Amino acid sequence: MTHIALAQEILEEAVFEPESLPDAFAKAGRALGFDHFCLVHANLEAPTFIGSDSALVFLNEYAKDGWLAADYRADFVNRVPDGTVFSDETMTDAEGRKATAIYNDFFLKHGIESFAGWRHSISDQTWIFSLARSADKGPIGEVEMETLRQIRSVANRTARLAYALREARLDGALEGLALKGSAAILLSVTGRVMAATPAAETLFDAEFNVRQNMLWANHPNSRAALATLATPSGNGGPPPGPSPIVIHRRSPRRPLLATPHPARGMALDALTGAHTLLIVTSVDDDVHTGPVATGLRLLFNLSPAETEIAGLLANGLTLQDIADARGVGRETVRAQIKRVFDKLDVRRQAEVVRVVERLREPPAGPLIKAPYLSAPP
Numbered sequence: 001m002t003h004i005a006l007a008q009e010i011l012e013e014a015v016f017e018p019e020s021l022p023d024a025f026a027k028a029g030r031a032l033g034f035d036h037f038c039l040v041h042a043n044l045e046a047p048t049f050i051g052s053d054s055a056l057v058f059l060n061e062y063a064k065d066g067w068l069a070a071d072y073r074a075d076f077v078n079r080v081p082d083g084t085v086f087s088d089e090t091m092t093d094a095e096g097r098k099a100t101a102i103y104n105d106f107f108l109k110h111g112i113e114s115f116a117g118w119r120h121s122i123s124d125q126t127w128i129f130s131l132a133r134s135a136d137k138g139p140i141g142e143v144e145m146e147t148l149r150q151i152r153s154v155a156n157r158t159a160r161l162a163y164a165l166r167e168a169r170l171d172g173a174l175e176g177l178a179l180k181g182s183a184a185i186l187l188s189v190t191g192r193v194m195a196a197t198p199a200a201e202t203l204f205d206a207e208f209n210v211r212q213n214m215l216w217a218n219h220p221n222s223r224a225a226l227a228t229l230a231t232p233s234g235n236g237g238p239p240p241g242p243s244p245i246v247i248h249r250r251s252p253r254r255p256l257l258a259t260p261h262p263a264r265g266m267a268l269d270a271l272t273g274a275h276t277l278l279i280v281t282s283v284d285d286d287v288h289t290g291p292v293a294t295g296l297r298l299l300f301n302l303s304p305a306e307t308e309i310a311g312l313l314a315n316g317l318t319l320q321d322i323a324d325a326r327g328v329g330r331e332t333v334r335a336q337i338k339r340v341f342d343k344l345d346v347r348r349q350a351e352v353v354r355v356v357e358r359l360r361e362p363p364a365g366p367l368i369k370a371p372y373l374s375a376p377p
Contacts, residue, residue, distance in 0.1 A: 007031040007151050011158045018162040026052035028155070032147055034131040035112070039159065042078055042119065042126035044068050048189065050127075058110050058132075070102045073115065077128055080119060085148045087116040087140040116140050116148055120156050122163050129155055173277070183280040185215070185258075191230025191275075200280055203256060207249045215278075219248035221324070229260060229276050244316045247280075248324050255325045257281050257315055295359040300343045309336045313349050314356035 001009075007028040014024035022038070029037025038051030038059065047063040049056060068074055076091045088097055097103055107113070113135040119128055131148070133140065170186065174195055177184040183200040185193060192213045204210065207218040214230065217223045225245040247256035261277045296307045312322045323333045341347060344355055 003031050003033070004147055004150055008154045011151075011154050014158055015161050018165055021158070021162055022050055022052045022055075024158075025050075025155075026055065028151070029131055032131070032151065033137055033144065034116075034133045035137070036130070036132040038130055040128045040130050042128055044071075044074055044078075046190075058112070061110075062106070065106075067102050067106055070100065072097060072100055072102070077117070077119065082119045082121055082126070083152065085116065085118045085145055085152065087145060088114045089140065111135075113137075114140050116144065118148070118152055120159065122159055127159070177279075185278040185280065187215070187229055187276040187278065189275040191215070191227070200278075203280055207253075208247050208256065217247050219324075222247045226258070229278075245278075246317060246321045246325065254282060292356055292359045296356070299359075302340065302343055306336060306340050306343065309333070310340050310344070310352055310356060313337065313340070313352045316353075 010024050010028045010031065014021050025037040025039070029035070036051065036055045036058065038049060038055045040050075040059070041048040045068065047059070047068075049059045051059060062068070062071075072092050073088075077086065080086055088094075091097075111134045112132045115130060115132050117128055117130040119126055121127075129152075174184060174186060174197060178197040178199070181199050182197060183203055184197045185200050186195045188194050193210050193215060196210075208222075209216055215226045217226055222245065226247075229245075245258040245260070247258055249255055258278045258280045261279065292311060293307050296302045296310050297304075302310060308326070309322060312325065317325065319330060319333055319337065322337075323330045326333070340352070344352060346352055346355065
């Protein structure tokens, strides 16, 4: 089997297991004589990468240390037509390239001598297929350029099919949440609202809604918390674990809890730009009714106010959040929290969480399966 045929086979097999896409690109690249083969989003000022772990070490350092400003390739690759195979030799002369700071202080540090690649559009996003090789593998000549032209269509197709599968998974997950009556909102990597279930749309009002395609809240603290959802993770990996965002509303309306879940993982997720799935619930749903509230009152003799405090603590709210939600002062809440701790015989908020979790009804099944929203079809 030729090296081109081997690379094509590796990429074609990745279609059936698309979560292996980063490693498949790396293996295909090695078969073609390159040390790295990955996908880089064309918007290099907000870098997103799809690559193996070894490639991400290099790419994340590139982004973190601000090498974009000194990269002689950055402007060139965003001007060439999609599908045009390029290399260092087509971007600049060898003497000028080897005199740059990025070549001497960064590329050589990682053992990289030269690059090649091409641009490809997937849906409304443009990506750069980027390949790199060390000096011991020799310069990138016309033979290597022709090899990349032959592999280009297979690599493009693999990425497009990965995108299509991810879209199908997201659509299926949202449809399932809609059928369950869940209030769910899907956000892009930039925080743009991509979709919302009917139940979520019923929650939108003058205090919580969508403005200019972004989630907005009237309360300044809630608005600031929602704004943090627009911060991309940068390397195609999942965002931090869920931490509830309190959507404060004017009394007597109780606040909403918007819990973010990763809608991104490796490969497929970065391709779509989908970043966060918000599950929105009313505080009333969790801490005023049902087995949790009943259990807290019967087992630990909590008052209605203390039951609410315990539930809010279990949902991750801070002392200030609880004070805002209940319309009382911090010292009042502090005293109530102390009574809850004494009755539950705990000393930390995490222990309250464990008590409440034991009282919750067993879930029918996870709606979110990290790093994907739904099981493979």
